Amino acid sequence: MSISSTSSSHTWRFFRSGGFDQVVISRGADLEHLSELDQKLWTVLNCPTLGLEFDAATTSLLDTDNDGQIRVPELIAAVRWCCARLVDSNLMFAEPGVPLTALKTDDAEGAALYAAAQRVLTYLDKPNDAALTVQDFLDTTKLYAADHFNGDGVVAPQLAQDPQLQQLIQDIIDCLGGVADRSGSQGVNQSLLEQFFQQAAAIVDWQRAGDADDSQLWPLGAETPAAVAALERVQAKVDDYFVRCQLAAFDQRAAASLNPDTGVYGSLSNRAIATLDTELAALPLATIDAAAALPLQTGVNPAWADAMQQLLTQVVEPLLGTEPTRTHLSRADWTAVQGLLAPWQAWQAQRPASALHQLPAERLAELAQGHGQADLAALIAEDAAITSFAENVQALEKLCRYQRDLVQLLRNFVSLSDFYQRRQKAIFQAGTLFIDQRSCELVLRVADAAKHACMASFSGCYLLYCTCTRKDQAPLQIVAALTAGDVDYSMAAGRNGVFYDRQGRDWKATVTKVVSQPISVRQAFWSPYKRLAAFIETQINKFAAARDKDIDSKTSAGITQASAQASTQATAKAPAPAAKSSFDIAKFAGIFAAIGLALGAIGTALAALAAGFLALPAWQMPLVLLGVMLLISGPSMLMAAMTLRRRNLGPLLDANGWAVNTRAIINIPFGAALTGVAKLPEHSERALADPYAQPRTRWGFWLLLVVTIVFCAYVWHFGWPLGLL
Structure with missing residues (x-):
């Protein structure tokens, strides 16, 4: 069957399935003219990117606006781009793989793509006649290896051929x-x-400013850093001492307050004191006196004795001389010492904060004077100059993914050929559910079973919502459609089955919700009788339960009454009169008469029916029986047939976020193909002897006996029916 679009010169081919015409996507020309196909003929208008048995990376590429939906314009754009990049669009229907010869090179984009493909094949150690596949782009360590340019503007040591550049990069x-x-x-x-x-230049300049030949900067030569360290160790404490002394000179009354209170020593008297004790170190260096002379040896706070000795030997004596012997330090001498070391301290304060100080000064000076910066900058620029390579690699990966996956998506979007022609499972089919000796192929993933069921109930399918669990995976929700067999065994919540996903992994499936719908006309035919049998069984159970309860209550009441009477008789002086019998023969006679009348009426009705039936010609009797059965089962069969006639895939997909553009019918033969019912294999041997089989009831014999008695009674009363002669 061939139907052409009125707005396209292309000859479209259609096949009919599911109650509607579906376009055939099988040639490159179909892809080239896809944008001309009337959108009303598309089976689906958009589908979600999640919940599909489809490559997630490909759906991410197709979803250009990142809204979680794949739409018609996005698909058309992808198809156009593929056709523009390939010499022959029929390659989209071939086995996965894009060879170099398949790429168009008649424009700048195509030429760049071709050059990038050549480089990729080289990096992968593949010959030029090899085809690129999606697998070639999954591991980018070969494509973007550190020993060749990859367009990111980052140069690793392996890329530099010069050992000096390699060392510079490593530094x-x-x-x-x-x-x-x-x-x-x-x-x-x-x-x-x-x-x-x-940072290297700043360090070199700073180091030049601290030239060792400067006597003002290095007053003690190489010992200057150690002297500054000894000075800075006690500098704050010495300053504190002289300020206290100045206060004592300012006001003699302050001396007592500036010296430690005697109570401080009381707290130290009851424990061992160490020279590093924090309470001891907090005390002044020496006794505060208006004379303002700091002792350097005797009378120094023990916590600072060692530090003051270093100040004397490494700073004061080297700078001020050893003659005369210095036992005290005046404020003027302290100011002079600080002034001599201040230039070196100021130079150190200008030391650049940089991790490059770990490199020797000679190395930094060599780098500052060399041409390593220019050479490395040129290497970085050369790598950055091919930034387009990375972009072309991404385009090649996209082309390989589209070549592998795009046609499959079209066969689940423009048409539903994968679903109806059953060459492979559709992208919305999550796997197979095995339950109640059936295998259900129409299984979909769902995010919210309650929300999904609101829409899915319009599909007309018998649905089982299940929660699937597996030890190494997060739980998932599925819905399975039962489209063949019976549901005599109630599919209530809590039933278990096994779900096999598309990767072949098995999951424990537990039914959580059932949407009951007719499954077949045959099931509908027997459903009234099954409901009648269930009703009778229920009523019998209710009657038996009521009688059992009545007997229990009467028995309890009788026992209670008997106990009360016995107690009363035991306490009474005279014997109690005999209780009046509660048996009323007239009442029971009335009951028996009513039962007899009811049985007589039922017997008369049955006899009348039997008489009327036996009065018919023999050829009419089967027709009457068939008519009675149709009268009972007809409404149920009619309703089932109407439901099965409108059984539709669309609501199941719509409830998952699809926009189905047509009524995708699941008729009875196709539904039977979607649900497999257990049957014995061909040529199998079957032993019919069951040692534990239930004993066969003889209800057929008793039914035949009752019919025979009724017939004989009719003949005896009315004579032989002439119609049977």
Whole structure:
């Protein structure tokens, strides 16, 4: 069957399935003219990116606006792009793989894509006649290896051929940390390179400013740093001492308050005192006196004695001389000592804060004077100049994914050929559910069973919502459609089955919700009789339960009454009169008469029916029986047939976020194919002897006996029916 679109010169081919015409997507020309196909003929207008048995990376590429939906314009754009990049669009229907010869090179984009494909094949050690596949792009360590340019502007040590450049790159990484290359290795970019050399220049300049030949900067030569360290160790404490002394000189009354209170020593008297004790170190260096002379040896706070000795030997005596012997330090001498070491302290305060100080000064000076910065900058620029390579690699991966997956998506979007032609499972079919000796193929993932059931009930399908669990996976929700067999055994919540997903993994499936719908006309035919049998069984159970309860209550009442009478007789002086019998023969006679009348009426009705039936010609009797059965089962069969006639896939998909554009009918033959019912294999051997089989009831014999008695009674009363002669 061939139908052409009125707005396209392309000859479209259609097949009919599911009650509607579906376009055939099987040629490159179909893809090239897909944008011309009337959108009213598309089976689906959009579908979600989640909950599909489809490559998630491909759906992410198709969902260009990142709204979680794949729409018609996005599909058309993807198809157009593939056709524009391929020499022959029929490659979309071939086995997965895009060879170099399949790429168009008649424009700048195609030429760049071709060049990138050549480089990818080289990096992968593949010949030029090999085809690129999706697997080639999953591991990018080969495509973006650290030993070749990859367009990210980051140069790793492996990329530099010059050992000096390699060492420079490693020095930068060791000092400042590296930048991640596309290969995963650590490297250097232009920003990090400039930062390194700026800090290196600042350190070199600072080191030049601290030339060791400057006697003012280095008053003690190489011993100056140690002297400054000894000074700074006690500088704050010495300043504190002289300020206290100045206060005592200002006001003699202050001396007592500035010296430690005697109570402080009381807290130290009841424990061992160490020279590093924090309470001891907090005391002044020496006794506060208006004379303002700091003792250097005797009379010094024990916690600071060692530090003051170092101040004397490493600072005061080397700077001020050893003659005369210095036992005290005046404020003027202290000011002079600080002034001599202040230039070195000021120079140290200007020391650049940088991790490059870990490198020797000679190395930094060599780098500052060399051309390593320019050479490395040129290497970085060369790598950054091919930034388009990474973009073209991504485009090649997209083309390989589209070539592998796009036609499959179209066969579940433009048409539902994968579902109706059953060459493979549709992308919305999650797997197979095995339950109650059936295998259900129409199984969908659902996010919210209650919300899904509100819409899915309009599908006309008998639905089982299940929660599936597996030890190594998060639980998932599914809905399965039962489209064949019976449901004599109630599919209530709590029943268990096994679900096999598309990867072949088995899950424990527990039914959580059932949407009951007719499954077949045959089931509907027997359903009135089953309901009648269930009703009778229920009524019998109710009657038996009521009688049992009545007997229990009467028995309890009788026992209670008998006990009360016995107690009364035991306490009475005279014997109690005999209780009047409660048996009323007239009452029971009335009951028996009523029962007899009811049985007589039922017997008369049955006799009349039997008489009327036996009065018919023999050829009419089967027709009457058939008519009675149709009268009983007809309404149920009619309702089932109407429901099965409108059984529709659309609401099941719509409830999952699809926009189905047609009525996708699941008729009875197709439904039977979607649900497999257990049956014995061909040529199998079957032993019919069951040692534990239930004993066969003889209800057929008794029914035949009753019919025979009724017939004989009729003949005896009315004579032989002439119609049977």
